[in-house]
Amino acid sequence: MxxxxxxxxxxxxxxxxxxxxxxxxxxxxxxxxxxxxxxxxxxxxxxxxxxxxxxxxxxxxxxxxxxxxxxSLAPVAVPGTGDAVGDARAHLAALLGTLTRYGDASVVAGAMSSRGEAGRADLRDILAPWLDGLVAILGRAPLPPEFPVVLTAQSWIGYVVYRVVFLQEVITPDDLRILVDLPVQGLREPAF
Amino acid sequence: MxxxxxxxxxxxxxxxxxxxxxxxxxxxxxxxxxxxxxxxxxxxxxxxxxxxxxxxxxxxxxxxxxxxxxxSLAPVAVPGTGDAVGDARAHLAALLGTLTRYGDASVVAGAMSSRGEAGRADLRDILAPWLDGLVAILGRAPLPPEFPVVLTAQSWIGYVVYRVVFLQEVITPDDLRILVDLPVQGLREPAF
Amino acid sequence: MxxxxxxxxxxxxxxxxxxxxxxxxxxxxxxxxxxxxxxxxxxxxxxxxxxxxxxxxxxxxxxxxxxxxxxSLAPVAVPGTGDAVGDARAHLAALLGTLTRYGDASVVAGAMSSRGEAGRADLRDILAPWLDGLVAILGRAPLPPEFPVVLTAQSWIGYVVYRVVFLQEVITPDDLRILVDLPVQGLREPAF
Amino acid sequence: MxxxxxxxxxxxxxxxxxxxxxxxxxxxxxxxxxxxxxxxxxxxxxxxxxxxxxxxxxxxxxxxxxxxxxxSLAPVAVPGTGDAVGDARAHLAALLGTLTRYGDASVVAGAMSSRGEAGRADLRDILAPWLDGLVAILGRAPLPPEFPVVLTAQSWIGYVVYRVVFLQEVITPDDLRILVDLPVQGLREPAF
DNA sequence: GGATAATCGAGACGGTACGTCCGGTCTTCCG
DNA sequence: CGGAAGACCGGACGTACCGTCTCGATTATCC
Structure with missing residues (x-):
């Protein structure tokens, strides 16, 4: 005007x-x-x-x-008791709880992915703190410098995601214990 | 009548x-x-x-x-060269190729899950041969009897599913090599 | 197939x-x-x-x-008593009844027109039988051959449409009588 | 407003x-x-x-x-040459021009009507000067006192509105000439 | 060979959600 | 403190897709 x-x-x-x-x-x-x-x-x-x-x-x-x-997801709190193995187990158990919070997590994940790159970025954003937490925990452990910290954390998260989100299977505390011991046990108790 | x-x-x-x-x-x-x-x-x-x-x-x-x-998926062929570590790597590489065959694997997976238990059964059916293959490969390896074969195979598949299907990241051959070595190295090269 | x-x-x-x-x-x-x-x-x-x-x-x-x-509109029945003036009046009264059947005829007409040529064709289709009826009635009257039959009928319908649809005024039987007499009276009772 | x-x-x-x-x-x-x-x-x-x-x-x-x-409408100017028939024709021609100024006059009219009584009052306000003009023109003509001046004017406007606004037909100058002559000819040239 | 059945292509249908558009109201901030 | 900017609610629009439902035509089998 x-x-x-x-x-x-x-x-x-x-x-x-x-x-x-x-x-x-x-x-x-x-x-x-x-x-x-x-x-x-x-x-x-x-x-x-x-x-x-x-x-x-x-x-x-x-x-x-x-x-x-x-x-709605609670902020990721990284446990820090000093016991790396115990912390990792606790952290994975918390992730497990988060992923089962909504009945059909894989449907939700699929919906996110359906938005293309933007959706996957969201998915990454949601999961990133969990990965970071595990990496931090492993960083506090007495591991050799060449130990593949990130990859180990990814395989742990992958295990949980695969069984719980994809296949809707039940993961027991024992499963988590064995999972975490797997890559580390060679370091702690060298042989059998 | x-x-x-x-x-x-x-x-x-x-x-x-x-x-x-x-x-x-x-x-x-x-x-x-x-x-x-x-x-x-x-x-x-x-x-x-x-x-x-x-x-x-x-x-x-x-x-x-x-x-x-x-x-459309090629039948799963389990490699059997005798080298368990190499076979596992090859098998995971094949799985990786299968999962990236369709651009939005996670959307498809989400769609399957949306059918409820029937859909998840389908998902399991599709992934089961890969798990079985890895278990068979590990079964041929000289592992202690109490070695968690199934869980190890699940963590491998989980790693691939998590990174490739969920996050659409790229997995390199090096990643697979390290992944497979992880739980086994403690057995092969006991200590540092 | x-x-x-x-x-x-x-x-x-x-x-x-x-x-x-x-x-x-x-x-x-x-x-x-x-x-x-x-x-x-x-x-x-x-x-x-x-x-x-x-x-x-x-x-x-x-x-x-x-x-x-x-x-929903009843089929147009053309009266044929032989009395052209009376028939025309009756026919217009019937048209009037039809046009006031729906409260907001002009809104409906506007809606029809809003569809462009197709809508106006519909409007014409609806009104055409009424025009034809009046023309037929006038055709039976003893009028000189050069008498503008169609135009007369159009002016009658126009009168009704204008007052009843456009302005939502009330048309009395007297109005109709005078309307119909108007162009014909010069013929019937030549002068004053 | x-x-x-x-x-x-x-x-x-x-x-x-x-x-x-x-x-x-x-x-x-x-x-x-x-x-x-x-x-x-x-x-x-x-x-x-x-x-x-x-x-x-x-x-x-x-x-x-x-x-x-x-x-946007030009103020209505009532012609006053003294020739009633000619003036009426000219006035109707001007009305015709006004009504065809906007392509879809009937849609506009419908919209106005959709406002209820207030809208119809607007419509009347817009058309009233034209009616008044015709009535004034007829008032100057040598007509018998009982001649239905208003009704005649309404039938003329109705004819134009009906054909031009409703049916989007074309009205020729000849049409207007015949229309105006119609009710008056009986008075001017009593019989045939 | 004729009756009986099941299958198929075509496509209309009920339902449900989508994402858009517009009328009209309300709030914030600038000059 | 009036007005531009623009977010907001309500509600209708027209579209898309799912899964169901006739049709009529097409095979097969069995008597």
Whole structure:
């Protein structure tokens, strides 16, 4: 227009409450009815946020769920008792608990992946702290410098992901004990 | 009323060509446009088979895709050179090739899981030969009897699945070498 | 596909009951809640027909309503008592009744027009029988051959449409009597 | 809406330029993309006026368009040559030009009607000067006192509205000549 | 060979969710 | 303190896909 007027910088601010309500509703619904029955309409209804607003901030359903899951996960706390083997076991047990928090973790993971590189980045972001934690634990252990710390941690996480997320099998504490001992035992108790 | 008439056994026979055409079309489409853009209608159109016929033989889309994937995978050939470590590496490399055959393996896996227990059984069926192969290879190695053969094989497969399917990372031959050496090295070169 | 199979001409037949139910539901809703509150979803729900089926047979809401209106209108019966003036009056009164059948005829007409040429063709189709009727009535009257029969009929219909549809005014029987007498009176009672 | 106004004393004065810009933008858009594709957002964007400001002055979209149309229409000038028949023809020709100014006049009319009584009042306001003009012209003609002046004028306007707005037909000068002669000819040339 | 059955291609159908669009209201900040 | 900027709710839109359901035509088997 011609006369007077405000420049940019104006405009209503994004409602943080709406953002929070959406993620909360999404997470509740995920728990209650499972991924494939969660609907954008249902999220909108439950959160009291208009569907249009959902799509203003998230490109699609998978993105909302991803965000909700990430938000809902407790921050990863790395145990530090000094006993590397025990810490690793505890950390993996915690990861296991996280991965079984939602019934159909593999469906959720598939949904994330379906968003392409962005989705996989989300997946990496979610799993990265766990890897870092294991690496830190192993870093505190008296291992030879050439020990493949990262790869070991990856194989542990892989074991858990593979059995629990992919195959929905049950991992026992014993399994974790043996798993952690596997690469380290050669170092601790050299032979049989 | 009971005596007369033709009894069962009559009727047109199932067309085996239709079955083959469906799986071929499904696999092509999976390669070309990715899981979530494959539709039953598209499979029907491409294969020249009526949609109704699809549903006569498969309960749903995920089942068709699962079958198509299973069919398309080369039969698992377990190497048997006698060198357990080399065989394990070769076998894992082959698995790696299989898992990267379809761009979005994790989406497919998620889709399978979304079918519930039946889908996970399919997933297990597909992965079981690989596990069995590794177990067989390890069984031929000079390992102490209490060595956790199955768990070791699972951690290997887990490592590959986790990095390649979940995170879409690249696994190098070196990675595989280190991975396989990890649990075994303590046995071969007892101490430092 | 390869072997066996049916040729074209097959396929489930269009369900005539669905077609009928849609138009009935649309007409009911039009009467009950008015054009702009009629919704494709509501039509679908009321008729028990899937929304997708609506869009298979009609391009949009306006087309459905147009069809419903056309269907609901009683066939135009041209009176033929021999008294041209009386017949014309009766015919116009009937038209008037038709046009006030739906509260907001001009909204409906606007909706039809919004479909472009196709919609205007529908409008013409609906009004054409009324014009033809008046022309036929005038054709039976003892008028000089150069009398502008069609134009007269159009001016009569125009009068009714303009006042009743556009302005939502009330037309009295007296109005109609005077209207019809207007162009004819010069012929019947030559001068004043 | 027309005048509206700034209140007493304090505060910034209402910007008349904004008012003008809105109506100009609305009218341009109406010409360019047609009624149903004109949106309040587009009017706001084109005019540089905030949407909120639109709704401060006009109750809804139809009102803005109505105002824009009314503003854009040239003031009705009633011809007064003394020749009633010629004047009537000229006046109707001018009306015809006005009604065809916007492609989809019936859509606009429908939109106005959709506002209920208020909208129809707008419609009447727009058309009233034309009716008054014709009545004035007929009032200057040497007609018998009982001649239905208003009804005649209405039938003329109705003829034009019906054919041009409703059916989007073309009206020729000849049509108008015959139309006007119709009710009057009986008076001028009593019989055949 | 004729009746009986099962299969197939074609495609309409009910249902459900998607992602978009727009009308109209409300909030924030700038000049 | 008026107004531009723009987020927000509500609700309809038109599309896509799933899995079911007729059709009519096409084989096979059995009597």
């Amino acid at each position: 011609a006369a007077g007027g405000a420049r940019s910088g104006a405009g209503r601010k994004r409602d943080p409450e709406a953002h929070r309500a959406v993620l909360a509703a999404a997470e509740e619904l995920l728990n209650e009815i499972g991924y494939h029955r969660v609907t954008m309409d249902r999220i909108a209804e439950r959160s009291g946020v208009a569907k249009m607003t959902l799509y203003r901030w998230w490109p699609n359903k998978a993105a909302v769920i991803t965000d909700a899951v990430r938000e | 009971a005596a007369g008439g033709a009894r069962s056994g009559a009727g047109r026979k199932r067309d085996p060509e239709a079955h083959r055409a469906v799986l071929a079309a499904a696999e092509e489409l999976l390669n070309e446009i990715g899981y979530h853009r494959v539709t039953m209608d598209r499979i029907a159109e491409r294969s020249g088979v009526a949609k109704m016929t699809l549903y006569r033989w498969w309960p749903n889309k995920a089942a068709v895709i699962t079958d198509a994937v299973r069919e | 390869a072997a066996g199979g049916a040729r074209s001409g097959a396929g489930r037949k269009r369900d005539p009951e669905a077609h009928r139910a849609v138009l009935a539901a649309a007409e009911e809703l039009l009467n009950e809640i008015g054009y702009h509150r009629v919704t494709m979803d509501r039509i679908a729900e009321r008729s028990g027909v899937a929304k997708m089926t609506l869009y298979r047979w009609w391009p949009n809401k306006a087309a459905v309503i147009t069809d419903a209106v056309r269907e | 027309a005048a509206g106004g700034a209140r007493s004393g304090a505060g910034r004065k209402r910007d008349p330029e904004a008012h003008r810009a809105v109506l100009a933008a609305a009218e341009e858009l109406l010409n360019e993309i047609g009624y149903h594709r004109v949106t309040m957002d587009r009017i706001a964007e084109r005019s540089g006026v905030a949407k909120m400001t639109l709704y401060r002055w006009w109750p809804n979209k139809a009102a803005v368009i109505t105002d824009a149309v009314r503003e």
